[in-house]
Amino acid sequence: MVTPLDLIRKKRAEAVSRIIGKGYLAAKRVYVGMATCEIAAGSKEVMEVFKQAIAKGIVKDVYLSQKGCAGRCNLEPTVEVIETGKMPVRYGRIDADKARQIIEKHLKGGQVIEEWVIG
Amino acid sequence: MMEYAITICEGPTCIGRHADRLRAILLEELAKRGLKDHVRINISGCLGMCHKGPFLVVNPGYTIYGGVTESDIPVIVEEHIVKDRPIARLAVQEDHLFNRFYRIFGDVGFFGKQMRITLRNCGIIDPENIDDYLALRGYEALAKVLTEMTPQQVIAEVKQSGLRGRGGAGFPTGLKWELTAKQPGPEKYVICNADEGDPGAFMDRSAIEGDPHTILEGMIIGGYAIGSNHGIVYIRAEYPLAVRRLEIAIQQARQHNLLGKGILGTNFDFDIEIRLGAGAFVCGEETALIQSIEGARGMPRPRPPFPATSGLFGKPTLINNVETWANIPVIILEGAKWFSSIGTETSKGTKVFALAGCVVNTGLVEVPMGTTIRQVVYDIGGGIPGGKRLTAVQTGGPSGGCLPESYLDTPVDYESLAKAGSIMGSGGMIVMDETACMVDVARFFLEFTQSESCGKCTPCREGTKRMLEILERIVQGKGRPGDIERLERLGNMIKKASLCGLGQSAPNPVLSTIRHFRDEYQQHIEQKRCPAGVCKALLTYTITDACVGCGACKKVCPVGAISGTKKEKHVIDQAKCIRCGQCYTTCKFNAISRS
Numbered sequence: 001m002v003t004p005l006d007l008i009r010k011k012r013a014e015a016v017s018r019i020i021g022k023g024y025l026a027a028k029r030v031y032v033g034m035a036t037c038e039i040a041a042g043s044k045e046v047m048e049v050f051k052q053a054i055a056k057g058i059v060k061d062v063y064l065s066q067k068g069c070a071g072r073c074n075l076e077p078t079v080e081v082i083e084t085g086k087m088p089v090r091y092g093r094i095d096a097d098k099a100r101q102i103i104e105k106h107l108k109g110g111q112v113i114e115e116w117v118i119g
Numbered sequence: 120m121m122e123y124a125i126t127i128c129e130g131p132t133c134i135g136r137h138a139d140r141l142r143a144i145l146l147e148e149l150a151k152r153g154l155k156d157h158v159r160i161n162i163s164g165c166l167g168m169c170h171k172g173p174f175l176v177v178n179p180g181y182t183i184y185g186g187v188t189e190s191d192i193p194v195i196v197e198e199h200i201v202k203d204r205p206i207a208r209l210a211v212q213e214d215h216l217f218n219r220f221y222r223i224f225g226d227v228g229f230f231g232k233q234m235r236i237t238l239r240n241c242g243i244i245d246p247e248n249i250d251d252y253l254a255l256r257g258y259e260a261l262a263k264v265l266t267e268m269t270p271q272q273v274i275a276e277v278k279q280s281g282l283r284g285r286g287g288a289g290f291p292t293g294l295k296w297e298l299t300a301k302q303p304g305p306e307k308y309v310i311c312n313a314d315e316g317d318p319g320a321f322m323d324r325s326a327i328e329g330d331p332h333t334i335l336e337g338m339i340i341g342g343y344a345i346g347s348n349h350g351i352v353y354i355r356a357e358y359p360l361a362v363r364r365l366e367i368a369i370q371q372a373r374q375h376n377l378l379g380k381g382i383l384g385t386n387f388d389f390d391i392e393i394r395l396g397a398g399a400f401v402c403g404e405e406t407a408l409i410q411s412i413e414g415a416r417g418m419p420r421p422r423p424p425f426p427a428t429s430g431l432f433g434k435p436t437l438i439n440n441v442e443t444w445a446n447i448p449v450i451i452l453e454g455a456k457w458f459s460s461i462g463t464e465t466s467k468g469t470k471v472f473a474l475a476g477c478v479v480n481t482g483l484v485e486v487p488m489g490t491t492i493r494q495v496v497y498d499i500g501g502g503i504p505g506g507k508r509l510t511a512v513q514t515g516g517p518s519g520g521c522l523p524e525s526y527l528d529t530p531v532d533y534e535s536l537a538k539a540g541s542i543m544g545s546g547g548m549i550v551m552d553e554t555a556c557m558v559d560v561a562r563f564f565l566e567f568t569q570s571e572s573c574g575k576c577t578p579c580r581e582g583t584k585r586m587l588e589i590l591e592r593i594v595q596g597k598g599r600p601g602d603i604e605r606l607e608r609l610g611n612m613i614k615k616a617s618l619c620g621l622g623q624s625a626p627n628p629v630l631s632t633i634r635h636f637r638d639e640y641q642q643h644i645e646q647k648r649c650p651a652g653v654c655k656a657l658l659t660y661t662i663t664d665a666c667v668g669c670g671a672c673k674k675v676c677p678v679g680a681i682s683g684t685k686k687e688k689h690v691i692d693q694a695k696c697i698r699c700g701q702c703y704t705t706c707k708f709n710a711i712s713r714s
Contacts, residue, residue: 004383008253008262011375015253033242035328036360037321065251068329070224070242071483073475078242080223087122087179088223118227 026063028107031080035069042095043077049099059107075118081106092118123158123200124226126176130165130487133172141173144192154200163231164494165487166221167461171211181222185211216449219243219255229480232499234461236469237445238485241329246364249371252332258377260448261336264343265385268451273344274300277447280455281467286312286403286440287515287544288620289466289533295437298427300345302435307347309338310431310438313354313361314408316400317516318567320547322471323441325483327354327361330445331368335391337444339378340451342389345437350391353408355398365393400517400571404619405430405438407573418573419619440545442471462488466532470546476513477552479504484548486531493527496550507552510651511635515544517564517571518624520631521557540631542624556653557636558643562590564628568621579622582613586629594654598644603633652713655698662689665710672702672711 032038032047047066053059072078075092079102082088089112091102098116105111125145129138142160149155168174171185175195182205184195191209198204217239224230224242235241244251252258264273278293299307311334315323327334338350354362369391372378380388394412401407402417409431411417430436446468450458459467466488472495474484479501486495492512496502503509511521520541522529529539536543551560569583586609589602610626617623633640642648649657662672668686680696683689691702703711 002384004262004265004385005259005267007383008259012253012256012259015250018250019254031243035325036358037325039360065245066247067243068241068246069325069483070230070329071238071325072229072480073482074480082223085179087124087226090224090227118229 023063027061027083029063029065029080029082030107031065031067031082033069033076033078034066037069037073038076038078041076045096046077046079046094046099049096050103053100053103053107059103062107072118078118090118091116121157121203124161124178125158126161126163126178126221126225126231128164128166128168128172128174128176129162130169130172132165132169133174136173138173141175141187141189141192144189145175145196148192148196149200152196152201154196158200159226161226161228161231163225164490164498165234165461167215167217167234167236167457168211169460174211176221176225177205178222178226180205181218181225183211184209216256216452229482229499229501232494233485234469234487235485236449236461237333237442237471238326238329238483239449240333241325241483244330246329246331247367249332249368249375252330253375256452257332258336258372258375260451261339261343261377262383263451264340265383265387270300270344270346273340273451276455277344277450278455280446280450280458281462282443282446282450282458283466283533284440285442285446285470285545287518287542289543292439292443295427295439296341296344298425299435299437302428304435305346306434307345307349308431308434308436309342309345309347309350310408310412310436311338311350311352311444312403312405312408312438312440313352313358314396314403315355315358315441315545316398316403316571317518317545317547318564319475319549320473320516320545322473322483322546324358324361326441326445326471327358328364331361331364332372333448334441334444335365335368335372335378337439337447338391339382339389340447341437341439341444343387345435347437348388348390350389351412351431352391352393353396353402353412354393356395357398362393362395369393399573400568401573401619401621404621407619408438409436418575419621421618442546463530463532463535465534470531470543472514472531472546472548474500474548474550476550477503477507477509477555478550488532489530491528491530492522492548495531495548496527500550503550503552505552507554509550510553510555511551511557511560511632513541513549513551513560513628514547515542515624515627516547517568518542518620518627519544519547520627521551521560521635522631523635526635540627540634542627554651554653556594556649556651557632557639558590558649559594559651559653561629561632562587562594565590565625568625572621572625576616576618576622578613578616579618579625582609582617583622583625585609586613586626590629593640593643594649594656596643596647596654596656598640598647600644602644603637603640606630607633648714655700658698658700659693659714660691660696660698660700660703661712661714662691663710663712664688665708667708667710669708671705671707675701675705677701
């Protein structure tokens with residue numbers, strides 16, 4: 001008999017493969033905070049910059065996702081860049097212009113912009 | 120050379136096993152090999168893996184080394200740090216639900232010192248995609264319950280966990296479930312109270328916006344445990360994004376057969392709908408909330424009967440707060456025994472606080488019960504900005520109280536906070552520095568509860584109004600002898616005689632500030648002086664000899680109260696001055712005194 005636990009394990013496996021299908025295993029994953037507080041601080045514009053960059057092919061091999069608020073109010077909007085095998089990089093107080101610089105320097109150039117990093 | 124961050128858990132158990140000694144040895148070892156610049160050491164609070172302590176977490180990669188001894192340290196440094204070869208022999212596999220959060224945020228001081236159970240997914244998953252939740256063992260607790268547990272066993276597990284209501288009152292959750300389950304009849308309701316109304320509080324909003332499925336999963340398990348098929352989330356309309364994400368989550372859960380008929384192939388039916396509140400503070404009170412869902416005016420009614428026996432539409436109703444529901448999947452998957460190992464004797468698990476006010480790191484903080492307020496404000500919050508002095512910490516919003524510096528070592532648990540004159544509340548924590556006037560703070564909160572009082576019972580309706588009038592005249596400089604005693608008498612009367620929690624707690628901000636800051640009240644009343652310089656009517660601005668006659672204050676004064684010739688000392692006409700303070704903030708020479 002198939003139990004609910006069997007079913008949920010199957011669902012989990014399917015969910016993981018769907019996420020991978022969306023490009024989760026890309027070299028870099030970018031998360032943009034999109035809760036009410038983050039949006040109020042300007043994260044929608046930041047998200048748009050990353051979306052455009054991916055759509056126009058300015059950056060390749062990047063997985064972009066929204067996320068809720070981690071709770072770092074005074075440093076919002078926040079953006080994380082995660083690469084396998086490296087320390088996750090968490091940026092704070094990012095605006096559209098800084099997002100463009102993250103794309104240029106970090107995503108394309110591999111250079112972490114230390115001054116915006118949340119320690 | 121790779122960069123690493125090593126987190127050492129220095130929770131009470133790990134300290135008991137000399138984690139601090141390990142840290143010293145590790146630092147020594149790193150220094151000896153010249154690796155100090157490549158490895159960052161973080162100290163975390165309890166990470167809930169006490170049985171494996173002392174342990175280190177090496178990032179990137181999130182390798183957990185458990186039961187670490189002094190002789191293991193050089194091995195870890197040599198193999199893992201120098202050669203980048205994690206040591207399988209020492210690594211422990213701990214697939215806790217909240218590990219993923221620490222994988223991304225664990226080495227940030229602000230987060231590393233917290234313990235994220237209910238907020239475990241907030242900030243790391245896409246809240247609008249059920250796949251992200253499923254991938255992190257989402258709905259596995261529900262499946263486990265449906266596969267291997269009877270409703271009685273679920274209730275026993277919740278009871279054993281020691282979980283208490285996170286809305287503020289702290290009623291044992293398991294007991295509430297048991298009482299509701301015992302009621303006869305097929306028609307019962309499960310409600311999630313998401314009517315978050317405390318000024319400055321945003322725990323529930325963030326939890327729903329960041330991880331809505333956790334709350335749904337908790338509610339479905341609750342429905343199974345008490346024998347209900349109908350869940351309702353009562354949330355205020357002023358949280359549109361939270362509402363939208365809940366709607367999306369419900370839709371996706373239905374598509375996956377996690378809501379609706381025959382959930383996951385069983386014969387258990389359960390569905391959830393959203394009801395929007397108009398934003399009345401009193402509707403957070405359970406009986407008023409139920410009236411509001413029924414379409415009536417949101418007003419409380421006397422209890423008993425409690426909602427457990429006669430709630431929504433007169434049917435047995437299980438009503439819990441957002442944060443309480445978010446704990447349920449964790450308790451089911453990690454076990455009541457593990458959950459009850461966190462916290463204090465009477466308060467188990469963690470509590471989320473919205474840390475705000477005069478503190479360096481404002482934000483959402485989740486800490487184990489028993490953590491002191493000082494740890495939250497200084498270790499996590501980073502202390503008071505601008506070198507200012509802390510005056511008070513306010514917990515529990517308009518129902519809570521202000522605790523002074525001398526009470527900072529009060530542990531966060533239901534009983535300790537109540538004993539200190541405040542309450543746990545739903546999780547507001549406002550830090551105030553020396554620029555806050557305690558009388559004015561009390562007036563602010565009372566003004567809020569007074570206007571939110573529904574007016575049904577006399578003590579709350581009339582009493583809060585009278586108290587507010589007294590406070591208003593005190594801050595106007597018209598306080599009379601005996602006003603403090605009048606406030607105390609009225610306050611105690613309102614607390615005892617009010618119908619619901621709103622009235623019973625409304626005097627708390629006033630009574631607690633009188634208890635801890637009585638001299639501030641006395642100075643306002645007797646000397647007509649506001650020591651913090653907040654109460655406008657009590658302030659006098661004068662220009663001192665430091666004045667160089669630059670004329671900046673004269674220019675900025677909106678009523679032309681300042682006169683003087685250039686390069687000579689200026690004067691403020693006290694009769695014209697409206698005490699707006701613009702000259703005070705404009706003067707570059709500190710030549711304006713405020714007293």
